[in-house]
Amino acid sequence: MKCSNVPARLAGSLSLVLLISTLAAPCTLLAQDKPPAPDRAKVVAAAREVMAAQTYCALATIDETGRPQVRTMNPFPPEEDMTVWVATNTNSRKVQEIRKDPGFACTILTTAKR
DSSP states (O other): OOOTTSOHHHHHHHHHHHHHHHHHHHHHHHHHTOOOOOOHHHHHHHHHHHHHHOSOEEEEEEOTTSOEEEEEEOBOOOOTTOOOOBOOOTTSHHHHHHHHOOOOEEEOOOOOOO
């Protein structure tokens, strides 16, 4: 941007101010346009609805080599606190993996169209 009416010593400063103003403006707008946080009760109700409509989930663990292992499971309906139980043999590889590394993931997907 060329500033013809601005002394040369101020032109660089003005360009910097314009750049900062341009970069800051979208951030200010984004902060103002942020949607309100969703109602927790509605989110939990929607999650329960999805979970009730599905038969299977994907349970992922980490094996002894550090690789993810994903298997299809048949979960029980969630408890009041959203705890999800699955039935399995206590001697299974997945139980051994969870005992060794308690980090795991369980995904329940819906294929319903909205």
